[in-house]
Amino acid sequence: xxxxxxxxxxxxxxxxxxxxxxxxxxxxxxxxxxxxxxxxxxxxxxxxxxxxxxxxxxxxxxxxxxxxxxxxxxxxxxxxxxx
Amino acid sequence: xxxxxxxxxxxxxxxxxxxxxxxxxxxxxxxxxxxxxxxxxxxxxxxxxxxxxxxxxxxxxxxxxxxxxxxxxxxxxxxxxxxxxxxxxxxxxxxxxxxxxxxxxxxxxxxxxxxxxxxxxxxxxxxxxxxxxxxxxxxxxxxxxxxxxxxxxxxxxxxxxxxxxxxxxxxxxxxxxxxxxxxxxxxxxxxxxxxxxxxxxxxxxxxxxxxxxxxxxxxxxxxxxxxxxxxxxxxxxxxxxxxxxxxxxxxxxxxxxxxxxxxxxxxxxxxxxxxxxxxxxxxxxxxxxxxxxxxxxxxxxxxxxxxxxxxxxxxxxxxxxxxxxxxxxxxxxxxxxxxxxxxxxxxxxxxxxxxxxxxxxxxxxxxxxxxxxxxxxxxx
Amino acid sequence: xxxxxxxxxxxxxxxxxxxxxxxxxxxxxxxxxxxxxxxxxxxxxxxxxxxxxxxxxxxxxxxxxxxxxxxxxxxxxxxxxxxxxxxxxxxxxxxxxxxxxxxxxxxxxxxxxxxxxxxxxxxxxxxxxxxxxxxxxxxxxxxxxxxxxxxxxxxxxxxxxxxxxxxxxxxxxxxxxxxxxxxxxxxxxxxxxxxxxxxxxxxxxxxxxxxxxxxxxxxxxxxxxxxxxxxxxxxxxxxxxxxxxxxxxxxxxxxxxxxxxxxxxxxxxxxxxxxxxxxxxxxxxxxxxxxxxxxxxxxxxxxxxxxxxxxxxxxxxxxxxxxxxxxxxxxxxxxxxxxxxxxxxxxxxxxxxxxxxxxxxxxxxxxxxxxxxxxxxxxxxxxxxxxxxxxxxxxxxxxxxxxxxxxxxxxxxxxxxxxxxxxxxxxxxxx
Numbered sequence: 001x002x003x004x005x006x007x008x009x010x011x012x013x014x015x016x017x018x019x020x021x022x023x024x025x026x027x028x029x030x031x032x033x034x035x036x037x038x039x040x041x042x043x044x045x046x047x048x049x050x051x052x053x054x055x056x057x058x059x060x061x062x063x064x065x066x067x068x069x070x071x072x073x074x075x076x077x078x079x080x081x082x083x
Numbered sequence: 084x085x086x087x088x089x090x091x092x093x094x095x096x097x098x099x100x101x102x103x104x105x106x107x108x109x110x111x112x113x114x115x116x117x118x119x120x121x122x123x124x125x126x127x128x129x130x131x132x133x134x135x136x137x138x139x140x141x142x143x144x145x146x147x148x149x150x151x152x153x154x155x156x157x158x159x160x161x162x163x164x165x166x167x168x169x170x171x172x173x174x175x176x177x178x179x180x181x182x183x184x185x186x187x188x189x190x191x192x193x194x195x196x197x198x199x200x201x202x203x204x205x206x207x208x209x210x211x212x213x214x215x216x217x218x219x220x221x222x223x224x225x226x227x228x229x230x231x232x233x234x235x236x237x238x239x240x241x242x243x244x245x246x247x248x249x250x251x252x253x254x255x256x257x258x259x260x261x262x263x264x265x266x267x268x269x270x271x272x273x274x275x276x277x278x279x280x281x282x283x284x285x286x287x288x289x290x291x292x293x294x295x296x297x298x299x300x301x302x303x304x305x306x307x308x309x310x311x312x313x314x315x316x317x318x319x320x321x322x323x324x325x326x327x328x329x330x331x332x333x334x335x336x337x338x339x340x341x342x343x344x345x346x347x348x349x350x351x352x353x354x355x356x357x358x359x360x361x362x363x364x365x366x367x368x369x370x371x372x373x374x375x376x377x378x379x380x381x382x383x384x385x386x387x388x389x390x391x392x393x394x395x396x397x398x399x400x401x402x403x404x405x406x407x408x409x410x411x412x413x414x415x416x417x418x419x420x421x422x423x424x425x426x427x428x429x430x431x432x433x434x435x436x437x438x439x440x441x442x443x444x445x446x447x448x449x450x451x452x453x454x455x456x457x458x459x460x461x462x463x
Numbered sequence: 464x465x466x467x468x469x470x471x472x473x474x475x476x477x478x479x480x481x482x483x484x485x486x487x488x489x490x491x492x493x494x495x496x497x498x499x500x501x502x503x504x505x506x507x508x509x510x511x512x513x514x515x516x517x518x519x520x521x522x523x524x525x526x527x528x529x530x531x532x533x534x535x536x537x538x539x540x541x542x543x544x545x546x547x548x549x550x551x552x553x554x555x556x557x558x559x560x561x562x563x564x565x566x567x568x569x570x571x572x573x574x575x576x577x578x579x580x581x582x583x584x585x586x587x588x589x590x591x592x593x594x595x596x597x598x599x600x601x602x603x604x605x606x607x608x609x610x611x612x613x614x615x616x617x618x619x620x621x622x623x624x625x626x627x628x629x630x631x632x633x634x635x636x637x638x639x640x641x642x643x644x645x646x647x648x649x650x651x652x653x654x655x656x657x658x659x660x661x662x663x664x665x666x667x668x669x670x671x672x673x674x675x676x677x678x679x680x681x682x683x684x685x686x687x688x689x690x691x692x693x694x695x696x697x698x699x700x701x702x703x704x705x706x707x708x709x710x711x712x713x714x715x716x717x718x719x720x721x722x723x724x725x726x727x728x729x730x731x732x733x734x735x736x737x738x739x740x741x742x743x744x745x746x747x748x749x750x751x752x753x754x755x756x757x758x759x760x761x762x763x764x765x766x767x768x769x770x771x772x773x774x775x776x777x778x779x780x781x782x783x784x785x786x787x788x789x790x791x792x793x794x795x796x797x798x799x800x801x802x803x804x805x806x807x808x809x810x811x812x813x814x815x816x817x818x819x820x821x822x823x824x825x826x827x828x829x830x831x832x833x834x835x836x837x838x839x840x841x842x843x844x845x846x847x848x849x850x851x852x853x854x855x856x857x858x859x860x861x862x863x864x865x866x867x868x869x870x871x872x873x874x875x876x877x878x879x880x881x882x883x884x885x886x887x888x889x890x891x892x893x894x
């Protein structure tokens with residue numbers, strides 16, 4: 001019988017977000033109504049390739065900037081900050 | 084036009100384009116030729132650090148003059164040249180280094196370069212990411228940073244506006260006695276030839292006392308504000324000074340983009356672009372010692388480049404004794420960007436007979452001509 | 464963590480899984496390195512309904528003795544027989560050196576993403592890109608999606624998204640009917656492929672499949688609101704929530720190139736046993752030629768058997784592979800990328816997204832290196848993986864050779880030894 005999957009709670013820009021296990025940080029950022037980064041000219045950008053190639057999904061995770069959020073799974077109490 | 088040039092400049096790096104501007108500005112019919120386009124050799128590979136250095140009085144004079152020329156040029160540089168007057172911090176790790184800091188300050192002051200000594204606390208305030216417990220630093224506020232390929236392209240554009248011609252990319256296979264032979268069979272006849280080929284100068288002139296001195300650099304993603312000044316350890320000069328050993332020295336630059344350039348390394352005998360891993364690791368580990376938080380930055384690229392090194396750490400600027408038509412503008416080691424502007428003026432002065440702002444003798448290639456010891460030539 | 468193996472396989476997509484399982488079942492010690500949180504690569508990405516073949520192979524992987532290095536990225540190979548890898552831990556990174564006798568590269572492929580006005584708006588993604596995001600937890604139920612670009616991936620993505628409740632408004636294939644005709648003949652000879660195509664089309668039956676149809680521009684303020692499509696010369700505006708847009712696949716040949724494998728026409732050259740020009744390196748799957756799952760599985764198995772000295776047993780597989788490759792070549796000719804997308808981008812269109820370099824400033828440059836040095840195009844963290852495909856399509860520029868690190872890596876990983884994880888040491892913290 002499959003285990004009960006409990007939602008994970010993390011914060012995106014200080015706000016709590018609940019996601020199912022197996023959710024990527026990139027999806028969590030979009031779920032939080034935010035987007036991942038601003039371009040060098042200041043334009044709003046979001047994930048493009050979904051597979052760690054394009055670097056548009058870069059966010060700060062637990063204080064470490066420039067992490068590719070589409071390849072990182074959400075973990076409890078993770079703190080995500082977008083630019 | 085294949086003949087009737089006053090000067091053909093071989094090499095369109097920062098030195099060659101600077102020479103082109105100075106020559107064209109004096110009304111000389113100037114051509115520039117390079118097989119790979121503007122700013123693609125050491126100009127593309129190095130740190131664009133504009134720095135006064137005092138390994139010798141002649142080096143101090145040349146870098147000082149050129150640093151001022153860069154500051155004067157700054158307002159005219161386009162945004163993509165990324166000129167910034169960031170200043171250099173020569174970092175002292177202990178009391179012995181502080182003695183050197185004070186000596187340096189005196190020497191710079193005598194050359195008219197204002198500096199400030201920072202104690203441990205002031206240094207920590209100026210650069211919070213530096214490891215605690217450093218002894219202090221010498222701040223040289225007038226030093227700057229530039230992105231050389233775009234600066235070189237700007238110089239060439241200005242030279243072209245004054246009549247200089249950048250010829251179609253071609254490799255030069257011989258250049259002597261006013262005749263520049265091209266790989267495609269073409270030929271340029273000229274009154275003067277300037278060899279501004281950097282580390283490749285010996286391909287045209289094997290007799291030149293120039294050795295390739297390879298370096299590694301790492302560039303990171305954007306971390307604006309991580310570091311504010313160019314940070315160099317005092318041991319950098321020792322590393323640059325050595326003529327034999329491989330060495331690393333802490334040297335980190337904040338680019339205008341917020342990226343960090345991490346250097347520096349020096350090695351002889353390496354001829355290709357492959358990475359020397361032990362040396363690269365030593366270089367990066369040293370940077371981590373000074374800037375512990377650099378560990379967690381993302382490094383985007385690693386590359387190598389070649390400096391043109393001479394036996395006495397001074398460039399070869401001026402006429403080559405064996406050939407009336409030939410002027411050298413090469414051998415700048417790690418100071419090509421800094422001294423490019425002064426080099427252009429010295430070359431133009433050599434061509435027109437005008438008196439340059441600084442004494443040109445220490446840089447004259449004649450000092451290495453056959454039969455003369457280096458020291459004998461200094462007062463020729 | 465074990466770091467020395469007889470065989471290391473890079474990439475846990477179908478080719479890599481098949482190779483690793485085959486090698487392990489042959490009794491070899493195998494390490495499988497993959498940079499995603501779970502195996503499956505792109506086409507078998509976790510988070511969606513997987514076909515039986517995928518479930519079977521992943522089961523076999525889980526039952527096998529393959530050492531799984533999931534979440535690790537290869538960033539360099541300083542010498543023969545060694546790969547440098549790193550992975551994120553919450554506030555620091557660890558790195559390690561993998562040592563191997565034989566290497567099987569199964570690094571897969573990425574989408575070719577082409578620039579057009581508005582392509583940088585949030586919610587414009589690759590076709591596989593949106594699919595991956597949905598598998599990663601992005602809700603798509605009830606959302607309006609336009610799928611566009613070229614190639615069989617569009618159908619597969621549209622089918623999956625439909626299943627997840629998306630309203631797929633249209634599938635827009637830039638190839639024309641005429642281009643597709645020769646394909647029909649080939650399809651008749653490949654009943655398996657025909658059936659798969661029919662299934663995808665059934666699952667997307669409510670969605671118009673439009674040919675000779677390309678995206679002209681995307682509009683919106685802070686995110687996508689609508690797409691302008693051009694079909695047979697006529698333009699139409701379609702409001703939507705997502706645009707999933709991809710133009711064929713580009714093989715991930717960076718690691719093979721870094722190692723020194725010979726490439727031909729942009730793909731890794733191999734013999735029938737999937738051996739590259741390097742004696743101890745084999746390559747399987749998309750990097751040898753875009754071919755899809757079936758070929759990837761065959762090549763993974765062939766490569767592993769060859770590397771384990773069982774090459775003679777692979778003859779049946781080699782025959783199957785040849786037949787499958789024939790179909791794939793016809794397919795890629797049919798969906799050949801036309802020049803029409805060149806008309807979409809204008810001087811104000813961003814080409815290099817990492818550095819915001821516009822098409823206009825690239826026109827004056829003479830080639831990739833010149834553009835990089837003078838406009839910053841390709842200097843960003845994607846290291847030219849996105850813009851490289853674009854400028855090759857737009858200008859014919861060839862992206863110059865690869866340098867380490869293969870991907871942006873932590874400075875601590877470049878620093879090496881001090882905090883390295885290896886066979887006997889514990890994980891080293893570097894902060």
